[in-house]
Amino acid sequence: MxxxxxxxxxxxxxxxxxxxxxxxxxxxxxxxxxxxxxxxxxxxxxxxxxxxxxxxxxxxxxxxxxxxNASYTTAEGGRYSELPVGDMLNPVYSTLNQMTGSNAFPQIENQQINFLPTNFYDTYIRTSMPLxxxxxxxxxxxxxxxxxxxxxxxxxxxxxxxxxxxxxxxxxxxxxxxxxxxxxxxxxxxxxxxxxxxxxxxxxxxxxxxxxxxxxxxxxxxxxxxxxxxxxxxxxxxxxxxxxxxxxxxxxxxxxxxxxxxxxxxxxxxxxxxxxxxxxxxxxxxxxxxxxxxxINAFLDLGSQGTNWEVSRKSAYYMFGVSASIPIYNGxxxxxxxxxxxxxxxxxxxxxxxxxxxxxxxxxxxxxxxxxxxxxxxxxxxxxxxxxxxxxxxxxxxxxxxxxxxxxxxxxxxxxxxxxxxxxxxxxxxxxxxxxxxxxxxxxxxxx
Incomplete structure (x- = not known):
């Protein structure tokens, strides 16, 4: 043609x-x-x-x-955990005071730790990339x-x-x-x-x-x-x-x-x-x-977190991670x-x-x-x-x-x-x- x-x-x-x-x-x-x-x-x-x-x-x-990314949270009450540090350490402190003839080791009370943070901040820069x-x-x-x-x-x-x-x-x-x-x-x-x-x-x-x-x-x-x-x-x-x-x-x-x-x-x-x-x-x-x-994706976080807006070397942190998503069933x-x-x-x-x-x-x-x-x-x-x-x-x-x-x-x-x-x-x-x-x-x- x-x-x-x-x-x-x-x-x-x-x-x-x-x-x-x-x-x-x-x-x-x-x-x-x-x-x-x-x-x-x-x-x-x-x-x-x-x-x-x-x-x-x-x-x-x-x-x-x-x-x-930045977040601030504060809370009171909620779930908590008892930590009997007074019961464990006070007998020891009493013995030490008797041995030294002083009151260098004061008595302490048991502690209660709440799971919800009070005056807690978390700021970080996240870099993510698909692999x-x-x-x-x-x-x-x-x-x-x-x-x-x-x-x-x-x-x-x-x-x-x-x-x-x-x-x-x-x-x-x-x-x-x-x-x-x-x-x-x-x-x-x-x-x-x-x-x-x-x-x-x-x-x-x-x-x-x-x-x-x-x-x-x-x-x-x-x-x-x-x-x-x-x-x-x-x-x-x-x-x-x-x-x-x-x-x-x-x-x-x-x-x-x-x-x-x-x-x-x-x-x-x-x-x-x-x-x-x-x-x-x-x-x-x-x-x-x-x-x-x-x-598969990877991410890296560089940031600082702590309570009462405390910023120090101890509050700084990094976090690296890799995530994977694999389909199994979707009808x-x-x-x-x-x-x-x-x-x-x-x-x-x-x-x-x-x-x-x-x-x-x-x-x-x-x-x-x-x-x-x-x-x-x-x-x-x-x-x-x-x-x-x-x-x-x-x-x-x-x-x-x-x-x-x-x-x-x-x-x-x-x-x-x-x-x-x-x-x-x-x-x-x-x-x-x-x-x-x-x-x-x-x-x-x-x-x-």
Whole structure:
């Protein structure tokens, strides 16, 4: 299929001597302006920045975290423990006093130790760091893939925007030329009305012929008014796409100077987008399968604790620890998540096959449409030349009074319709080129 595509493109270039993508001055400037300022594209750019920020957050999970912690507690009552130090030491102290003949060893009372601390403080700086956590590793990989997804999503919309801007520009050109065609025909009809008025004054014309000529002129005036309204709507739509005031002036240029570019993009962004989605699902599946891997963390506390706000070398302390969490049973939820992810992965792969076929069909149809539009445009130009020759003959005969008014108006309408047909086929041809450029993804995207 790809070889057929390239072969058809080569035939098109050799037969018609024209290409499938091009760059014009004014239009190219408008396209760049649209890519820089289109509101929807700017929203997609914000989403990309958000994805990059999320990725930075995921990377930071590998770094240690440092926190300052402080607590103060005081209590009375509650559970306590009796410590009979008086019963144990007082007999000994009495004996010593007798032996020394002094009171150097006073009597002491039994002690009561409460479990709840009184005026106790604890301040410390805790540094913690994950040693093994498969969720963090998988999350970083997934966020990297999501950044790529956001970037590809921007490119998909940008290509569609480029096509829409070009088609809208061609519509403005056609609407402008349509007004010119109608105004040119209006002058012919005005001359015809003046001629019939002159013939009536000379006694050679008929009132019914003049009325017919005036009626055709009024119809043309209505057509001009409608065409001008279409032109304003086309201009407003074009300015909307490039995020400019709707009534901004548009520089119109003839579309010419086409450079051949036959090779289509190897992989369109839509395909890359689905491939990236598949990679995300594979990362999620891998993460779900690693649910049994323990999560191991280490921490180090440096601080001071004591009572009555005492701070000394004895109150300072450090504490180091390692913790591990190993899943044992959670109602088979992990296995269910694994199955669900497998289904989503299979669905994404099927979608990839379908989209590849659709895009290949789109490229082939777009190329055939270009060839058909080119042929129709050439035929329309030949018909226009024939209509002009016929009108020239009839117009000359009409001035000599050798033809009927009906035949003259019919010849005039033939020229107008032929000119309109050329415009329509010309726009179809340019629009089909824009469609093919979109289908082949050949426009060079560049973002600021």
């Amino acid at each position: 790809r070889r057929k595509m390239i072969l058809l493109l080569a035939i098109a270039a050799s037969v018609y001597g024209q290409s499938l993508s091009w760059s014009q001055g004014a239009l190219e400037g408008y396209v760049r302006q649209g890519l820089d300022s289109n509101l929807v594209l700017r929203q997609r750019s914000v989403q990309l920045e958000k994805a990059l920020l999320t990725l930075s957050t995921a990377k930071s999970n590998f770094l240690p975290s440092v926190n300052f 093994l956590n498969m969720d963090i590793i998988a999350n970083k990989r997934i966020q990297q893939q999501k950044v790529e997804l956001s970037s590809l999503d921007m490119q998909v919309y940008a290509r569609e925007l480029v096509k829409n801007i070009k088609v809208a520009y061609y519509q403005v050109i056609m609407a402008s030329k349509l007004v010119s065609v109608y105004e040119s025909n209006q002058k012919v009809l005005e001359q015809n009305v003046a001629l019939n008025e002159a013939l009536i004054k000379q006694g050679k014309g008929l009132k019914v012929t003049l009325v017919k000529a005036q009626t055709e002129l009024m119809k043309m005036n209505t057509s001009i008014s409608t065409a001008k309204n279409q032109l304003k709507n086309a201009q407003a739509w074009f300015n909307f796409l490039i995020n400019k005031p709707l009534d901004s002036e548009i520089v119109l240029e003839e579309i010419a100077g086409i450079n051949a570019q036959l090779e289509a993009k190897e992989k369109r962004e839509e395909i890359q987008l689905i491939n990236q989605s598949i990679e995300v699902q594979e990362s999620v599946l891998k993460m779900n399968k690693n649910f049994w891997v323990p999560k 088979s939820r992990n296995q269910q998540q694994i199955k669900q992810t497998k289904y989503e992965l299979e669905n994404a792969r099927l979608q990839l096959d379908q989209v590849e076929q659709q895009l290949e069909l789109q490229r082939t149809q777009a190329l055939r449409n270009v060839l058909n539009a080119q042929e129709n445009w050439e035929t329309a130009k030949i018909q226009l030349e024939a209509s002009k020759e016929y009108f020239a003959l009839v117009s000359g005969a009409n001035r000599e009074g050798l033809t009927s008014q009906l035949e003259f108006l019919d010849a005039s309408n033939q020229v107008t319709n032929a000119e309109l047909f050329v415009l329509i086929q010309y726009q179809n041809y340019l629009s089909s080129l824009a469609e093919l450029e979109r289908a082949a993804a050949t426009y060079p995207l560049k973002f600021n």
